Amino acid sequence: MNEAHITPEPSGNTPTGTAGYASPADAEPGSLHELVLQSLDDDQAQETVTIPLEGKSSIADHMVIASGRSSRQVAAMAQKLSERVKQGGFGPVRIEGLPAADWVLVDAGDVIVHLFRPEVRTFYNLERMWGFGDGGNA
Numbered sequence: 001m002n003e004a005h006i007t008p009e010p011s012g013n014t015p016t017g018t019a020g021y022a023s024p025a026d027a028e029p030g031s032l033h034e035l036v037l038q039s040l041d042d043d044q045a046q047e048t049v050t051i052p053l054e055g056k057s058s059i060a061d062h063m064v065i066a067s068g069r070s071s072r073q074v075a076a077m078a079q080k081l082s083e084r085v086k087q088g089g090f091g092p093v094r095i096e097g098l099p100a101a102d103w104v105l106v107d108a109g110d111v112i113v114h115l116f117r118p119e120v121r122t123f124y125n126l127e128r129m130w131g132f133g134d135g136g137n138a
Contacts, residue, residue: 032090033062036111039084040066043077045115051130053112060112065126067118074115075101081113082106 027034033050040048045066054061068074075098082093085108097104102120106113114126 032085032088032108032111033064035084035088035090036062036064036081036108036113039081040064040077040113043068043073043080045077046118047121049127051127053130061110062112063126063130064111064113065116065121066113067116067121069118071101071117074104074117078104078106078113078115081108 027037027050037048037050045068048064048066051063051065052061053059053063066077068077078095078098078101082095085091085093090108093109094107095104096107102117103124104115106115116124
């Protein structure tokens with residue numbers, strides 16, 4: 001099953017009733033992925049989606065993309081996520097993009113997190129980049 005698919009997570013302003021939605025409970029209990037989703041949910045991230053990368057890319061097992069309402073919220077979510085990952089025993093993380101906080105990358109090893117302001121997320125459209133082009137051709 002080589003099809004790329006995006007699994008949106010329920011959060012603040014995500015439309016409901018859409019097929020393919022998952023919850024933090026769908027992530028493996030005690031996993032880094034679950035911790036990331038719970039942290040973003042606690043911090044009121046918007047339009048959170050998970051893109052499974054396992055078997056498709058060696059960079060990580062999951063890519064999580066979410067939005068914050070402002071640069072300040074994006075920065076705060078990234079910093080809190082970093083602290084929670086370290087406290088959860090998953091080791092230190094690398095954070096890129098904090099000064100401007102329009103697009104912050106949080107590299108937690110097996111989970112890569114992209115946090116955006118909504119306008120910046122729309123411009124780069126990572127979901128489309130990772131969601132298409134895999135059509136089963138191996």
